[in-house]
Every structure is written in structure tokens, then in C-alpha cells.
Amino acid sequence: MTRLTGKILVVDDDPAICMVISEALKRQGHIVRTVGSIAERREALPIFAPDVLITDVMLPDGDGLDDVAAILAQEPDLKVIILSAQNTLNTAVRATGQGAFEYLPKPFDLNELSRAVTEAMSVRSSSSAPEPGEGSGGEELPLIGRSAQMQEVYRTIARVVGNDLNILVLGESGTGKELVAEAIHSLGPRRSQPFVAINMAAIPRELIEAELFGYERGAFTGAVARSAGKFEQAEGGTLFLDEIGDMPMDAQTRLLRVLQSGEVTTVGGTRPVRVNVRIIAATNQDLPNLIADGRFREDLFYRLNVVPIRLPALRERAGDVPLLARHFLDQAAVGGLPRKTLSAEAAGLLELYDWPGNVRELQNLMKRLTVLTRDQEIQVQHLRQVLTFAESLGGPAGTGTVDLREAARRWSREQLAIGAGVNPSELHDKLLAVIEPVLLGETLAAMDGNQIRAAATLGMNRNTLRKKLTHYDIDPAMPLRER
Known part of the structure; x- marks a missing residue:
């Protein structure tokens, strides 16, 4: 039976924060110990043997994230919750990359922290847990913001960068949807491969299929040579389909077929080409309304909307x-x-x-x-x-x-x-x-x-x-x- 209470080690150099967290978790029945530095954390871990480690990033003697991966390599059952006042996408991605169970920006909600601890206590260690990996380093990323809304965006990005799930980015024009797509690509395992973007609203409707899937010589007037489409250009990397709500219905049908089969057939071609790309789509439109109006395929929506990310308006x-x-x-x-x-x-x-x-x-x-x-x-x-x-x-x-x-x-x-x-x-x-x-x-x-x-x-x-x-x-x- 999963144990819902246990031993919690809290690492923060602010005594007030330690006290608040400690009192809240003790009321849940946990045994709590608090320390204020990386050195004290290293000393306490083997002696106290906590079930959950809650640690700040900025500590007096260094970066609290630096040796989290090493800790988890020795203690794979330990669940680590990262707290940070830095509130950047870099920090969220580093926390997830190091194998952290959860990342919470400061100021955090005690109810949210308590929930995270409860979940950490109830989750058994398994091979599906995040693998420790490389942090994002000091490279500046294009997304900026410390608001609660952006923190949620950061956490979602951090959770999806390591897999190939289709993502649908939602938000008004000008909110930075392409920046989200670029961040997911640049932080993930496909970052050394192409990132290709296409805006559905900027291409004449009759040319969208040729742009996406490519065309053969003689397929139409002006097609003097074979041309690779965006899917082929993005091979091994990421294809960003911007303004997906403006895609014509016939092109939607072909896109759905590609997503189902993983193969592209050029306009005028007969032999399908196998493609390996990650799909990130974006729109400022209400796709469920377009579906109700018969202007967007419901089955395509569900294919694209595996992980939705909503960008807040400014x-x-x-x-x-x-x-x-x-x-x-x-x-x-x-x-x-x-x-x-x-x-x-x-x-x-x-x-x-x-x-x-x-x-x-x-x-x-x-x-x-x-x-x-x-x-x-x-x-x-x-x-x-x-x-x-x-x-x-x-x-x-x-x-x-x-x-x-x-x-x-x-x-x-x-x-x-x-x-x-x-x-x-x-x-x-x-x-x-x-x-x-x-x-x-x-x-x-x-x-x-x-x-x-x-x-x-x-x-x-x-x-x-x-x-x-x-x-x-x-x-x-x-x-x-x-x-």
C-alpha cells in the first residue's frame, strides 16, 4: 500500500520559508527536517533518508540544481521538488532535465506544494519517471515572464520537450506562439535537426498542399522540377504549422492521412515518402467553433491537440x-x-x-x-x-x-x-x-x-x-x- 506520509527534507536559506513549509507539512503528518545550504543537504541526505527532497535553487554555497541528477542516480526512489524565485523557462527545463518530480516557482502556493508532496509520496518509482539529463545551460531563451500564467506555460514546455507528442499552441495574435514552438524544438532531442515553419494564412489556398507535401515535375503549370515540401524539409526535426485554423478542408484531409501513416505523397507523385517529424500547430481561432461550423475536421483537431498550451494575452x-x-x-x-x-x-x-x-x-x-x-x-x-x-x-x-x-x-x-x-x-x-x-x-x-x-x-x-x-x-x- 502506498505510504501517503513520510520524511521530507526542506533546503532553503530563508528560515521563514522553512518554517512555513515545515509547519504545513507537519500538519499533514510528515516528518520534516530543514537545512539552509547544499553542504547541509549533502550531510543530511544519507542520515535522514528522506522520501521527498524540497530544495531551493539559489543557495548560499551554490546552485541547488547542480547535483540533483547525481543524487537521483544514487537514490532513484527519492522525489525532488524544486523551488525557485528565478521563474524562467531555463530553470523549469533544467529542473525537469535533472529528473525533478515537480518545479514550483516562488512565490508558491502552500496548497500546491502540499499537493505536490502528496503526489510524490503516492507515486512509486518506475522506469517511466523522468531520466536525469543535461540542463539547458545558460543560453537565453525567447520566452520572458514571471507571472503565474507564464510559469504554467514553462512547466508544460518542460514536461513535453523530451517526447514527440503533438502540441497545439493557442493564443491571440502576437502572444508568441512561434516562440513556444522554437523553445520546444531547441530544448528537445531534435534540436540539431531543422525547425521549419509554415503559415497557413500567408499561402494561397491552391498552393498549400504543394508547399506542405512537395510536388513532382509537371504536376502543374510552372512545376519545372521536383520540389520537397515542408514535411521533407523538416525531416528529423520539427514542423510548425501556424494558423492551422486557416487550412482548407481538402488539405486538412491530406494532413490527417500523413499524421496517421507517417508518409507523404507529393502532388503529382505516386510513391509515398516516409517522414519523421514532430508536429506543433498553432492558432488564434476557436477550433471547436470551426468544427461546429464544418470548417475544421474534428478528427484532425484531436490528432493535433494531444498537449494544448495556451499562451495568455499580455x-x-x-x-x-x-x-x-x-x-x-x-x-x-x-x-x-x-x-x-x-x-x-x-x-x-x-x-x-x-x-x-x-x-x-x-x-x-x-x-x-x-x-x-x-x-x-x-x-x-x-x-x-x-x-x-x-x-x-x-x-x-x-x-x-x-x-x-x-x-x-x-x-x-x-x-x-x-x-x-x-x-x-x-x-x-x-x-x-x-x-x-x-x-x-x-x-x-x-x-x-x-x-x-x-x-x-x-x-x-x-x-x-x-x-x-x-x-x-x-x-x-x-x-x-x-x-
Whole structure:
């Protein structure tokens, strides 16, 4: 009978975290021991002989992941749960590659940790458990974000990189679906083989089959020589089928046949060619609705949707916006352009935007600011010059502007989610620094620059208003569209 309670070794250099985890697990009936370093972990493991090891990554005497594979080689029945405040895809992949049972980003939910421990205790050691392997190293990966939504994406990617299951990436345009496909390919065993992408929406419908499956000489007008299709080009590697919802029905039928048989027949050909590729598809459309409308094959959907990965819209992870913005500013500093920085107030204002174009829109904006802004630091007034939403915060929802109250709620929830134990007064001050300069500027504009009327409208005296204008570097004489 599977034992649901046992001995847990917790490794973290933060005594408060150790205490919280220890008390929670003791209430479940576990015997818990806590240590604060890799050296103490090495000493405790053979003596304490835990059933589950919970370890942080950043420890005082090194990287907590470095010798996990070696530990598991000696103790194959031990279940390892990795905790990390780094919250990157690299960390998630390294944790899984080293053979960890679970990876949880900090701040973690105690209920989730307790669940992971319970599952670890109930799972028997078997040959199907993850094999220790190479970590991802220090290579920078294209996916960026510390939000809870992105952590879930990272964990899913980490679990699928080592197998050939078909994956369907879902998300709005501009969320980075191709980046997910590239990450899965570059981290998996096929990384030394081709990664081939094809966008179904960008190819004329009558040419899609020829592009995918190739064609023989004379198959149609202009086919002067045999041409290999994307399946053959991706041999041994990964084929990324973007905008799969735009694929014509006849091409869907042929694709389904290829997925079932593993063989491709070129247009105009008679002899099938065996292919070995991993399929990752993506769409911004609702495929179940397309199936109901008779525009997408249900059997193809189930073939592709073995592992779904949903990418959140940028507005759903607003707390990641400053991190992404600064990354894109660094990327934009090429060709002699100086590297720009982003002020805290400007970063906060960006978090309030809806970002209908998602990550792609943010990336293009940072490029534009790098070229157009003369100052080294991007300030709120620079955003006002290029973003129409900054001139109409508080406008009605659905018009491309921001509902200020809803934006503030979303922003606050995101901040609380990524900063467990955050000081409420600090959160209040941070939000105020984002909203107050916008409110002051909008009120001044509505009052045609009259500071007395603006102060009265805001419920403050004129001297207080002047101090705030100076503090936020707002020029009351500057027309609204130039701020």
C-alpha cells in the first residue's frame, strides 16, 4: 500500500520559508527536517533518508540544481521538488532535465506544494519517471515572464520537450506562439535537426498542399522540377504549422492521412515518402467553433491537440510588461542606437494598457521609442507622444482605451500574485505613482491648464498641485498631446 506520509527534507536559506513549509507539512503528518545550504543537504541526505527532497535553487554555497541528477542516480526512489524565485523557462527545463518530480516557482502556493508532496509520496518509482539529463545551460531563451500564467506555460514546455507528442499552441495574435514552438524544438532531442515553419494564412489556398507535401515535375503549370515540401524539409526535426485554423478542408484531409501513416505523397507523385517529424500547430481561432461550423475536421483537431498550451494575452499578465519592455529596449539598441532605460512611472503606465497587439505591439513600441526618444530614460511624457491610450485613460471599455478602475484592479491582482507578502502600503504607493501623474495631466487638460480649477476639481490646494506637478515632472504649460 502506498505510504501517503513520510520524511521530507526542506533546503532553503530563508528560515521563514522553512518554517512555513515545515509547519504545513507537519500538519499533514510528515516528518520534516530543514537545512539552509547544499553542504547541509549533502550531510543530511544519507542520515535522514528522506522520501521527498524540497530544495531551493539559489543557495548560499551554490546552485541547488547542480547535483540533483547525481543524487537521483544514487537514490532513484527519492522525489525532488524544486523551488525557485528565478521563474524562467531555463530553470523549469533544467529542473525537469535533472529528473525533478515537480518545479514550483516562488512565490508558491502552500496548497500546491502540499499537493505536490502528496503526489510524490503516492507515486512509486518506475522506469517511466523522468531520466536525469543535461540542463539547458545558460543560453537565453525567447520566452520572458514571471507571472503565474507564464510559469504554467514553462512547466508544460518542460514536461513535453523530451517526447514527440503533438502540441497545439493557442493564443491571440502576437502572444508568441512561434516562440513556444522554437523553445520546444531547441530544448528537445531534435534540436540539431531543422525547425521549419509554415503559415497557413500567408499561402494561397491552391498552393498549400504543394508547399506542405512537395510536388513532382509537371504536376502543374510552372512545376519545372521536383520540389520537397515542408514535411521533407523538416525531416528529423520539427514542423510548425501556424494558423492551422486557416487550412482548407481538402488539405486538412491530406494532413490527417500523413499524421496517421507517417508518409507523404507529393502532388503529382505516386510513391509515398516516409517522414519523421514532430508536429506543433498553432492558432488564434476557436477550433471547436470551426468544427461546429464544418470548417475544421474534428478528427484532425484531436490528432493535433494531444498537449494544448495556451499562451495568455499580455493584458492577462500585466506584471510582465516592464520586464518585456526592458528586454525589447535592450534588443532595439543595434546599429549605433543607444540603449534606453525605462522609468518606474513609465513602466507602471504601460501595465495599464490593454495591448490588443500583445507582445508584438510592445516590441514594436520599444523599437519606436528607441529611435524617436532623445533622452536616455523613457518617461511618461515620452509615452504620451506615441500612445493614444495615455491621452484617454478612463475612457469607455471596448474603444481601444483603458477602463482605469478595471486596469487598476488587474494591475493590483498581478502585483499581489508575483509578490507574496508584499507590503500593502508599498503596493498603494506604487499604484499611486502610476495613476496620479495621468490623473493630474488629464485634469489640467480638461481645465485648459488652469491650475486653480484643476486643484479644486481634484480636492487639493494649488500649492499641493504644484508640488505634485514638480514631483512628476509635468509641465502644465505643455499641450496634452505633447506630454
